[in-house]
Amino acid sequence: MFVATLLCNPASPVLEPALIESLRNAWGGGEAEWLALGVAAEFSLEQMPDNRWGVWDDLQQIGVDLVIQAAEGRKKKMLLADMDSTMIQQECIDELAEEAGVGARVKEITARAMNGELDFEGALTERVGLLKGLPESVIAKVLAERITLMPGARQLLATMKAEGAYAALVSGGFTAFTAKVAADLGFDENRANTLLVEDGKLTGAAGRPILGxxxxxxxxxxxxxxxxxxxxxxxxxxxxxxxxxxLKRAGSGVALHAKPSVAAECDIRINHGDLTALLYIQGYSQDRFQG
Structure with a gap:
């Protein structure tokens, strides 16, 4: 058995009952269940539809995400999350670069690295090098003034933790940021790279080995x-x-607002929903959300 979940951005509910019923009837699905009115609904399927991705393309045009997965085992016992542009809305190194006056150059490298056009370690080394001489105190300033959580982050962590799941934050960014974000959200552990500091200033180097x-x-x-x-x-x-x-090794690998080249390699693509989408696709209804 499979489950089809349709969802959208909770800030702009666009999911209509007629759409759910039309798709359910076309695919011979089971009775539809609303997980959040106007935001998320699901129904069961006996087999994977042949036109899955064609329908997915059509739904993208109206701001709706579609996820079809095996019904068995979809509720997970562990969350393994990236940080930058995933649990938070920014790329930390880009924000540090803005403070250092090299924002445009670093953002260009970041975008190419995240799209898979550049070697991650080489790109990180180059970007960190551009931060040389930046006062260490800028990290706290960036955390306080520039970093914001991704919508749905608190609900995702609180709900999965309440159900007994373990949560780990793993980032190609830096421990100075992951430690704060992990503590704020309730992650059980965090792993990231280290920015090296001497005499209160960034040295322009990262600790080895590079976490990628x-x-x-x-x-x-x-x-x-x-x-x-x-x-x-x-x-x-x-x-x-x-x-x-x-993403490819985990039972459910979710490409969240991902680069096109990344999303293309994942079966679960969330382009419109926020982090609560990860709860809906596990079968959680909104009234079960914590946080």
Whole structure:
């Protein structure tokens, strides 16, 4: 059995009952269940529709995401999340670069790296080098003034944690940011790169080894082994090319507002919904949300 979930941006509810019924009838689906009126609904299917991606394309034009997955095991016991442009709305290194006066150059490198056009480690090294001499105190300033949580982040963490799930934040960014975000949201652990500091200023280098794509896969392997979980019991979420390894290995790999080249390699693509979409696709209704 499969489950089809349709959802949209909770800030702009556009999901109509007529759309749900039309699709359910076309695919011979079971009775529709509203998870949040106007925002998310689901119905069961006996088989995967042949025109799945054609319908997905059509729904994208009206601001609706479609996820079809196996019904069994869709509620996960672990969340493995990227941070930049996933749990928060910014790229931390881009925000630091703005403070250093090299924002445009760094943003260009970040975009190309996240799209898979550049080697992640080389791109990170180049960008960090442009921050050399920046006062360490700027990190706290950026955290306070520039960093905002992705909508739905608190509900996602609070709800999954209340259901007993483990949560790990794994980032190609920096511990100075992941530590704060992880503490704010209630992650059980966080892993990221380290910005090196001397005499109160950034040295322009990052600690080695650089945490990138393979390190995220290693985090998946190590944490599931420690917890006695199967990788199929993990939901991973990210948006960039360095997330693809963990997205493909996890039971549910969610490409959230991802670069097109990244989304194209994932079966679960959320382009319109916020982080509460990760709850809806597990079968949680809005009245069960925590946080």
């Amino acid at each position: 794509r393979e390190a995220k896969v290693e985090a998946l392997e190590q944490i599931t082994a420690q917890l006695g979980l199967r990788e199929t019991e993990v939901m991973a979420v990210g948006d960039g090319a360095n997330d693809l390894g963990m």
